[in-house]
Amino acid sequence: MSPAAPALVAVRLRVNGRERVESVPPRLLLSDFLRYRLGLTGTHVGCEHGVCGACTVQLDGVPVRSCLMLAVQTDGAELTTVEGLAPGPDRLHPVQEAFRQEHGLQCGFCTPGFLMTVTAFLRDHPIPSDQEIRRELAGHLCRCTGYQNIVRAVRRASVLLATEKARERAGTP
Amino acid sequence: MTTRAIGARIVRNEDPRFLRGLASFVDDVNPSSVLHAACLRSPHAHARIRAIDASRARAVPGVHLVVTASDLGDLNEPGPLLIPHPNLTHPRTQRPLAQNEVRFVGETVAFVVAEDRYIAEDAVDLIAVEYEPLPVVTDVEAALAAGAPLVHADVPGNRAARFPQRVGDPDGGFRLAAHLFRDRLVIERSCGSPIEGRGVVAEHDPRTPVLRVWTSTQAPLPIKNGLARMFGLPEFQVEVIAPDIGGGFGTKIMLFYPEEILVPWAALRLGRPVKWTEDRREHLIAANQERGQVHEVEVAADKDGRILALRDHFIHDAGAYTPYGIVVPIITAAQLPGPYRLPNYDVEFEVAYTNKVAVSPYRGAGRPHGVFVMERVIGRIARELGLEPAEVRRRNFIQPDEFPWDVGLTFQDGGPTKYDSGDYPAGLEMALERADFAAFRAGQAAARSEGRHLGFGIGCYVEGTGIGPYEGAHVRVEPSGKVWVATGLTTQGQGHYTTFAQIAAEALGCDPRDVTVVTGDTRKFNWGAGTYASRGLVTSGNAIHTAATKVRDKALRIAAELLEASPHDLELADGRVRVRGVPGKELGLGELATVANPIRYAYAKEASEAALRLVKSRVGAVLGLGEEPGLEAFGYYAPSQATFASGCHVAIVEVDPVTGDVRILRYVVQHDCGSMVNPMVIEGQIHGGVAQGIGGALYERIVHDETGQPLSTTYMDFLMPTAMEIPEIEIVHKETPSPLNPLGIKGVGEAGAIPGPAVLAEAIEDALRPFGVRIREMPLNPNRIRELIEESPDTDTRGDG
Numbered sequence: 001m002s003p004a005a006p007a008l009v010a011v012r013l014r015v016n017g018r019e020r021v022e023s024v025p026p027r028l029l030l031s032d033f034l035r036y037r038l039g040l041t042g043t044h045v046g047c048e049h050g051v052c053g054a055c056t057v058q059l060d061g062v063p064v065r066s067c068l069m070l071a072v073q074t075d076g077a078e079l080t081t082v083e084g085l086a087p088g089p090d091r092l093h094p095v096q097e098a099f100r101q102e103h104g105l106q107c108g109f110c111t112p113g114f115l116m117t118v119t120a121f122l123r124d125h126p127i128p129s130d131q132e133i134r135r136e137l138a139g140h141l142c143r144c145t146g147y148q149n150i151v152r153a154v155r156r157a158s159v160l161l162a163t164e165k166a167r168e169r170a171g172t173p
Numbered sequence: 174m175t176t177r178a179i180g181a182r183i184v185r186n187e188d189p190r191f192l193r194g195l196a197s198f199v200d201d202v203n204p205s206s207v208l209h210a211a212c213l214r215s216p217h218a219h220a221r222i223r224a225i226d227a228s229r230a231r232a233v234p235g236v237h238l239v240v241t242a243s244d245l246g247d248l249n250e251p252g253p254l255l256i257p258h259p260n261l262t263h264p265r266t267q268r269p270l271a272q273n274e275v276r277f278v279g280e281t282v283a284f285v286v287a288e289d290r291y292i293a294e295d296a297v298d299l300i301a302v303e304y305e306p307l308p309v310v311t312d313v314e315a316a317l318a319a320g321a322p323l324v325h326a327d328v329p330g331n332r333a334a335r336f337p338q339r340v341g342d343p344d345g346g347f348r349l350a351a352h353l354f355r356d357r358l359v360i361e362r363s364c365g366s367p368i369e370g371r372g373v374v375a376e377h378d379p380r381t382p383v384l385r386v387w388t389s390t391q392a393p394l395p396i397k398n399g400l401a402r403m404f405g406l407p408e409f410q411v412e413v414i415a416p417d418i419g420g421g422f423g424t425k426i427m428l429f430y431p432e433e434i435l436v437p438w439a440a441l442r443l444g445r446p447v448k449w450t451e452d453r454r455e456h457l458i459a460a461n462q463e464r465g466q467v468h469e470v471e472v473a474a475d476k477d478g479r480i481l482a483l484r485d486h487f488i489h490d491a492g493a494y495t496p497y498g499i500v501v502p503i504i505t506a507a508q509l510p511g512p513y514r515l516p517n518y519d520v521e522f523e524v525a526y527t528n529k530v531a532v533s534p535y536r537g538a539g540r541p542h543g544v545f546v547m548e549r550v551i552g553r554i555a556r557e558l559g560l561e562p563a564e565v566r567r568r569n570f571i572q573p574d575e576f577p578w579d580v581g582l583t584f585q586d587g588g589p590t591k592y593d594s595g596d597y598p599a600g601l602e603m604a605l606e607r608a609d610f611a612a613f614r615a616g617q618a619a620a621r622s623e624g625r626h627l628g629f630g631i632g633c634y635v636e637g638t639g640i641g642p643y644e645g646a647h648v649r650v651e652p653s654g655k656v657w658v659a660t661g662l663t664t665q666g667q668g669h670y671t672t673f674a675q676i677a678a679e680a681l682g683c684d685p686r687d688v689t690v691v692t693g694d695t696r697k698f699n700w701g702a703g704t705y706a707s708r709g710l711v712t713s714g715n716a717i718h719t720a721a722t723k724v725r726d727k728a729l730r731i732a733a734e735l736l737e738a739s740p741h742d743l744e745l746a747d748g749r750v751r752v753r754g755v756p757g758k759e760l761g762l763g764e765l766a767t768v769a770n771p772i773r774y775a776y777a778k779e780a781s782e783a784a785l786r787l788v789k790s791r792v793g794a795v796l797g798l799g800e801e802p803g804l805e806a807f808g809y810y811a812p813s814q815a816t817f818a819s820g821c822h823v824a825i826v827e828v829d830p831v832t833g834d835v836r837i838l839r840y841v842v843q844h845d846c847g848s849m850v851n852p853m854v855i856e857g858q859i860h861g862g863v864a865q866g867i868g869g870a871l872y873e874r875i876v877h878d879e880t881g882q883p884l885s886t887t888y889m890d891f892l893m894p895t896a897m898e899i900p901e902i903e904i905v906h907k908e909t910p911s912p913l914n915p916l917g918i919k920g921v922g923e924a925g926a927i928p929g930p931a932v933l934a935e936a937i938e939d940a941l942r943p944f945g946v947r948i949r950e951m952p953l954n955p956n957r958i959r960e961l962i963e964e965s966p967d968t969d970t971r972g973d974g
Contacts, residue, residue: 027291041201042194044419046368047453051888054368082194096192100184103857107666108191109198109369109419137896141888143368143420144666146860146925147896 011075015040016084024071031055033071034081042082042112046141053140056113057081063117082112085119094160095119095153104153106144114140118154122161128154178678178685179916182853186686187670196417199372199389204446207374208237210436211293212449213283213300214459215275218311218528218881219324222273223303227283230296235288238439239296242272242282248403248438252429256498260336261524263328267494267531269431269438275304276324276493277530278883279458281431286439286447309528309881313467313490316525324493324526333491334499337521338506340581346482346517350473354553359950360542360930362465362490362875363868365535366893367665369419370451371460373432375440385412386437389419391426392703394661397695399429400437415693418665422865423534425665426705427461427496457886462875463501463535465490466542470550478554478565482517485509485546489524490532497533499524500585504539504637507582507590511547511635512597512819513569518581528881534705536865537926544634545951548931552938562631562935563605570597585706586640588814593919594909595819595845601633603905604821604843613825621943626830627838630936632822632928637815638846638920639711639911644701646713648677648720649805650728652770652781654748654763656681656688658721660713661701663693667709667922668854675850676714676916680721681728682745683762700809707818707920710850712810715914720808728765728804735760735768735787760784766804771795816911816919820844822863822928828940830962833955835871835937837900845907847919855921856904862925864899869926870933872898874952943967 008023015038022037031048034040034057046054048067055066058080085093092100095118105111114137121128121136128136133154137147190196227239242249252266271280283300287293308322315321316331324331347353374387384406390396390413397413400406418425432449440447451460468487474480489502499522506520551569555562571578573596580590605611610629617627647659658677664670674688681688691697692704692713701713725745732750733740742753750765752758764784796802825839842859849855872892876884885891910917930951937958938948945967946958953961 025291032290035200036203039203040194041198041203042196044198044369045200046370046419047888049453049887049889052368052453082192086193092189092192096189099192100188103185103853105188105191106668106857106861107367107369107418107420108187108196109367109417111191112194115192134896139895141368141893141895143366143422143865143893144861145857146862146864146902147899148860148902149857151896 009072011072013074013077013079015079016081026070026072028071029067030069030071030074031066034066040081040083044109044112046110051141052110053117054110054113056116058116058120061120063120082115085115093119094164095122095157098157098160099153102149102153102156104145104150110140110142114142114150118157122154122158126162127158178675179850181675182851183671183685185668185671186674198369198417198419199374199387200450202374202387202416204374204376207446207448208286208288208443209290209293210284210286210439210447210449211290211297212281212432212455213285213297214455215271215278215280215282217275217304217306218278218309219307219322220275220304221307222271222275222282223305225283226301229299230285233292233296233299235292236285236296237443238286239300240270240284240435240439242268242270245270248434252496253399254498255428255496256500258498261334261495261499263333264495264498265325265328266496267431269434277528278881279455279530284435284439286443311527311529311877311879311881313465313488313525313527316527317488317523324528328526331526332523333495333526334524335521336499338582339519340515341517343482343484343517343519347473349475349481351476352474352554352557353471354557355471356549356553356949358468358470358546358549360464360466360545361952362462363535363873364457364460364462364875365422365424366456366891367420367422367424370453370456371425371430371432372450373436374446374448375437376446377441377444383410383412384437384441385414387414387416388433389425390415390428391421391663391665391705392428393663393693393695394699394701395703396428396433403434404437404441413695415663418663421665421704422536423463423538423705424460426703427533453888454886457891458883459530461531461533462492463532463538464542464869465532466505468546470546472550472554474554477568478558478560479568480513480515483515483550484519487522489522491524491526492529492531493526494531495524496531501532501534501539504585505543507580507584508540508635508637509543509547510580511544512571512633513547514571529877536862536923538706538923540634540636540927541866541869541930544632544928545930545934548632548928549934549949552935563601563610566601566631566633567598572598584637584815586815590637591814592635592817593911593913595635595817596907596909597633597819600819600821600843600845600907603907604823604841607903607905608823608825608839608841626828626940628826628828628936628938628940630824630826630932630934630939632932632935634927635817635819636707636924636927638707638818639812639816640706640708641812642702643809643811644712644716645698645807645809646716646720647698647805647807648717648724649803650681650724650762650766652763652767654687654761656683658688658717659691659697660717661698662704662709662713665704667858668851669709672710672850672854673713673717676717677721680718680725681762683748687748707922707924709922711812711816711914711918711920714850714918715810715916716808718916719810720806723806723808724804727769727806728762731765731768732760735784762804769802769804771802810914812913814913816847816913818846818919818921818924820924820928822932824932824936826933826936826940828937828958830941830944833958835958837867839903840900841903841905842925843905843907844924845909846921846924847911848908848917849906850918852906858921859904859925860902862923863902863929864894865926866929867899867933868894870930870951871953
C-alpha cells in the first residue's frame with residue numbers, strides 16, 4: 001500500500017473550555033492530536049492498545065482512552081484533559097490535592113489518566129466503597145505505587161469533594 | 174528550633190507539576206521542526222540477513238533518512254561491555270543495527286526518520302529484508318546441552334561465563350549432615366515495563382555548537398561521555414538530559430540501547446532534531462528483561478535444622494547479549510545466603526546465551542531468584558523436620574551482635590559482601606506479630622475443616638544497597654534564601670526532589686520546601702554514575718549532606734564575622750543564623766548569600782540592606798587567597814562498600830484448589846533501611862516493590878514459543894497486576910542505622926520486590942499442604958496451580974487434610 005498523503009479533515013471541538021478548529025489527517029490518534037498538535041502533553045501514552053489507561057481524557061464528561069480514538073471522532077465534542085482540572089494556578093483540584101496528600105503518585109506518568117477517571121468516578125459515585133474504588137481503578141496500570149496510596153487518595157478526594165460541596169451550599173468560599 | 178527535616182513524613186515538592194500535567198517526560202520534548210523515527214525490528218529469533226532493499230521506503234514522501242548497518246560505518250560497532258569480569262570469557266554486545274545476523278525477535282535492523290511517526294512506520298513496512306532463518310534456542314538448559322544451536326557462532330556451547338565460588342568447607346559440612354535435601358528451582362523471565370517506555374530526542378545546534386540529547390535513562394552522565402567518544406566530540410559539547418522519567422526499574426540503566434546512538438547520529442546527520450519514542454510492543458520485545466534462572470540446590474542440615482552447608486549450581490539466561498556482564502548472577506550468588514549464617518557455601522553459575530532480548534538488572538536484580546532459592550530451602554527443612562518455617566529461620570539467623578558479618582563473597586561492586594548492621598530475628602518477630610501468626614494455625618485448621626485452604630508464608634532477605642562508585646552534589650543558597658541542589662543521578666519516581674531537599678534542609682536549618690533539586694541534567698552537574706542498585710539516597714544523599722554541611726559552615730563563618738560572635742554561639746534554624754541568647758542578633762541565609770557574593774549591590778534589596786549594614790570596609794581583595802564567591806559548595810560521597818538493608822515479608826493467602834486462584838488476604842512487610850529520611854516515600858517505594866513482587870509471583874511472565882517468538886507482547890498478555898490484584902500492604906518499620914555513612918541510611922528502592930516469589934511460594938505450599946503440593950517454580954498462574962495439585966502424589970487426600 002502506498003501511503004499517499006490523505007486528505008485532511010476539519011475538526012471543531014472544545015478542549016478544556018477553549019474552542020479549537022484544526023485540520024487533521026483521518027488516521028491521527030486523539031492522543032497524538034492532543035500532545036503534538038495542541039501541545040497538551042499532560043496526556044500520556046503508555047501502551048497504545050487501550051490497557052494501561054495513561055492516555056485517559058474526558059469526552060463529554062466520560063473517561064475515554066485517547067489512544068483508541070481518532071481525532072476526527074471528536075468533532076463537536078467537549079474534551080477535558082489533565083491540564084483542565086485545576087481551578088487555577090494556585091489551587092489544585094480536590095482529586096489532585098488528595099493524590100498529593102496521600103502520596104498517590106511516584107513517577108507521575110500514569111497519574112493524569114488516573115485523575116481523569118477518578119474525577120468522573122467521584123462525580124457519579126461520591127461515596128464509594130473500597131471495593132468500588134479498586135474496581136474502578138482496575139482500568140489503569142501503575143507500576144510505581146502498588147495502588148494502595150491511590151486508593152487512599154480516592155477516599156480522601158471523596159471527603160474533600162464533599163466538604164467543598166458543603167461549603168458551596170453554605171455559600172462560604 | 175525548626176523540627177527536623179530528616180525523618181519527616183512530608184508531601185512531595187514535585188507533585189504539583191505532575192498533577193497538573195506540566196511534567197516533562199522525554200516524549201513531551203518537542204524541539205521545533207523535530208523529525209520522528211521508527212525502527213524496523215527482526216521478526217526472527219535467529220536469522221542471517223541476506224539482503225536489505227530500502228529503496229521503496231526511501232521513496233516515501235516525507236521520509237528523510239533510512240539507515241541500515243552498512244550506512245553507519247564504524248559507528249556500528251558492538252556496544253560497550255559495561256561491567257567486565259574475568260569469568261565472563263565470552264562477552265558479546267549488540268550493534269546499533271544488526272549486521273548480517275539477527276539473534277532475537279526485536280533486534281534493530283533498520284532505522285527510518287520521517288516528518289512524523291505515521292510516515293516513518295509506513296516506510297518501515299516497505300523495507301524488504303531477505304532473511305535466512307537459523308536454528309533457535311530459547312531454553313537455558315537446552316542452550317548448554319551438547320549440539321544446541323549456537324546463538325553466536327564463535328561462542329562454544331553458548332556458554333558466556335562460568336563462575337564457581339566457595340566459602341568455608343562445603344564438603345566438610347555435607348559430611349556432617351543429619352539431613353540432606355536437593356531441589357530444582359526455576360524462576361522465569363519477566364521485565365520492568367515502566368508505564369513510560371524508553372525514548373530519545375536529540376538536536377544539534379551548529380551555532381553553539383552543542384549536541385543535546387534527552388533520553389529516558391537512569392544514567393545520563395555515562396551516556397554523555399560515551400556519545401562524545403562515539404561522535405568524536407568534546408565532552409563539553411554534549412549535553413544529556415534525563416528529564417522526568419516515567420519509571421525505570423533497572424530497564425533504563427542499560428546503555429547504550431541502539432536508539433540512544435541512532436537518534437543523535439541522525440540529528441547530527443540531518444541537521445534537524447530527531448525523536449524516537451518506544452511503543453509498548455517494542456518495549457516488550459526489545460527492552461532488556463530479567464529473572465530467568467534454573468537452580469539445582471543441595472543443603473546439608475543438622476538434626477535441629479541448622480544449615481551446615483549449601484551447594485547451588487544455577488544457569489542464568491543472558492539472552493542474546495551480555496552488555497551488563499554477569500552482574501545479575503553475581504548478585505544472586507552473593508545475596509542468596511540472605512540473613513542466615515552460611516559458613517560453608519559452594520555456588521557455581523553458568524551464563525547461557527539464548528535467542529531472546531538481553532538480560533540486565535530489573536528491580537531486585539538477581540536477588541528475587543536467590544531469595545526464592547534460600548527460602549525454599551528453609552521451607553524444605555521445615556517441612557522435612559516437622560518444624561515451623563519461622564523456627565527454622567530463628568535457628569539459622571545471623572544474630573544482632575555478629576555485625577559486621579562477612580558472607581565471604583565479593584559483591585557486585587567488587588567490595589566485600591559484608592553486612593554492616595541489622596537485626597533479623599527482631600524483624601521476623603515484628604512481622605509475625607503484626608500478622609498475628611500466633612492465631613493463624615488455629616484459624617487455618619478451622620478453615621480447612623470448612624474446605625477453605627489458607628496458607629502462611631514468610632520471606633526474609635538482605636539487600637546490598639548504596640554501592641559506589643560515588644555521587645556528587647552542588648548546593649547553593651541564593652540571595653532569596655532559596656536553596657538549589659544539583660546532583661548527577663536521575664529521578665524516576667523515587668521522590669528525590671523531596672528527600673534530597675530534606676537532607677539539604679536538615680544541614681542548612683531551612684524548610685525543605687525552599688530547596689529545589691535538579692537531577693539527571695549533565696548541564697547542571699557533571700559528575701556521578703546514575704540511579705540504580707538502590708543507591709540514590711545513600712550516594713547522592715550523603716554527597717548532598719557533605720556539600721550542604723560545607724555551606725552551613727561557610728554561612729556560620731560569615732555570620733560570625735558580621736555579627737561579631739563566636740561561631741560556637743551561633744545557631745542555624747528556620748533559615749536564619751542567630752546568636753544564642755541575644756534577641757535580634759540574626760541574619761537570614763539569603764542575607765549571608767548576598768554578602769558571600771563580592772558583587773553585592775544588585776540583588777535582593779532587603780537581604781542586601783540587612784547584611785550590608787553589618788559589612789565592614791574592605792581590606793585587600795574581595796576574595797582572599799583560596800576563598801570562593803557565593804554561599805555554595807560541592808560535595809562528594811564514595812562509599813567504602815555496600816550498605817545492607819533487610820526485611821521480612823509475610824503473606825496469608827487463600828488458594829481455591831478448584832480454580833487455582835490465589836487470594837492474598839494479608840501482606841505484611843517488616844523492613845529496615847537504616848535511618849529513614851521520609852517514611853511516606855519509603856512506604857511508597859515498598860508498596861510499589863511489593864506489587865512487582867506479587868506480579869512476578871502470580872501474573873507476569875515473558876513467554877516465547879519454540880521458534881523464539883515472544884508471545885507476551887501486549888498488556889493483555891504480559892499481565893501487570895491492577896488495583897484488584899494487589900492487597901492492602903501493612904508495613905512495620907525497623908531502623909538499624911548504617912555505621913558506614915554520616916546519615917546512617919541504606920537503600921530501599923528495590924526492597925519491596927525481592928521476597929515476593931519466596932513468600933508466596935511458601936504461603937501457597939502451606940495452603941495446599943493437604944494435597945502435598947511442592948512449589949519449585951515461579952511465577953505460578955491458576956492453571957499451573959491446578960496442574961500441580963493434579964500432579965501431586967497426595968492428590969487422593971484432596972482437601973481432607
